[in-house]
Amino acid sequence: MKTALALRHLAFEDLGLIEPMLRERGFEVRYHEAGVDDSAAVDLDAVDLLVVLGGPISVEDEESFPWLVDEVGLIRQRLDSRQPLLGICLGAQLMARALGARVKPMGVKEIGFAPLALTAAGQGTVLAELGGQPMLHWHGDQFELPAGMLSLAATAACPHQAFAPHDRALGLQFHPEVAPERFEQWLIGHIDELSQAAITPNELRAVMARESEGLRAALKRLMQRWLDQALL
Template sequence: MQSVGRRKFLPRDTEGPPSGSDLLPTGPPARHRGKGGDVFSAAVIVIQHEPGEGPGSLLPYLRDARIVRTFAADPLPQDCEALVVLGGGMGVYEQDRLPHLRDEIRLLRRCVERGRPVLGICLGSQLLAAALGAEVAKAEAKEIGFYRVRLTPQAREDALFATAPESFVAFHWHGDAFTLPRGAVPLASSTLTPLQAFRFGERAWGVQFHLETDEEVFSAMMAGEAELREAGVDPEHLRSQSVRELPRLRSIAQGVFARWAELL
């Protein structure tokens, strides 16, 4: 999860520029009555918190999906068949300012309880951790840039990460961290962040690093140059690194996302 200021958090009525996620339907979808409340008709609900920062390289694996844009005040469902929660420039601890975060935590908890496939990325992983009772707080230092991630021994048996390299360079942009939810399996770490990914049960994953980052998402995130400079990160150096690292990251992401999509 990002702390506020990574890039200026835009008002909920701001639609922002088009992105790859515009290939998916957005806004209030058709509903049908399901057990426990209304269920969106799409098979996968993707919660997007920032304009331009859609599902990136995850997009090709989202069959029958719909984007719910919290920045545009799209309503959240009470339940769904599968759930993806993306990153954003706000924190789990800002639920009073941004009540939709509380609703997202409630939806994540319900999806886990009902065995729905769940994938939380960055802020999404923080919200999932909170939904599972873990502590989420500001980290000692922000982790912004391309840094190496190392998989745990448990990841060798994980449905998503079993065939991924034991270590690889991923894109990071977060200022918060979380503890391991009780009963969850740690899957990855980095030098600055001891817990980079976890699995809860057999169908819910939280991934702190931005595995979904493609060139389009990267470009949208780089609008937050003020935070980069504040953190001592050279934006031009990041852009130079991205030319080499994003194609490598995409090849890893494709395998992970394809295996998650098999759960749908």
């Protein structure tokens, strides 16, 4: 049986809609709890797919969260092996950090739903499967592009929404994975951040209800194409 290992930083920011897709493909899905489980004990040779999930901390906050150093080292090791790797939001930022790029505050919060504008480099990639579907964005930091890499997509607030270190690795700043039926956990867990950004849960809840079916379909198209490519 193939193994998918997800590095999880916050209990409710899990694989979401991606998990049943992986199980349908015959994956055993496991979670590595960041800051609790030992990154040094992870045997990446036994991992067919590594997914690095989101969370509310800053990539460059190693002083407060010393285990980030080991986690970045684990991601760097995975990148060097050129084996399948997917990073989502904080996960994409950690990938950029592992490749020597900076991650800095944007000065604003990008929280809500908006479609991606694909760059010239993004045209024809797996991101084209999203079409014009508005995606969920929830971040206040942004990654700089690692040396020699191109931005694949952008929004008005954030010029780098995706990058691909190689054909089997993909970093996504946005959140395609969130299960609509569990979105309430996000609203509860991040209520302080929403209040600071003057965004009400009702606003986001209404849009999620409207976009839920489109989000499911877009993620399915994206992941099917990317997994076919990454697992060759």
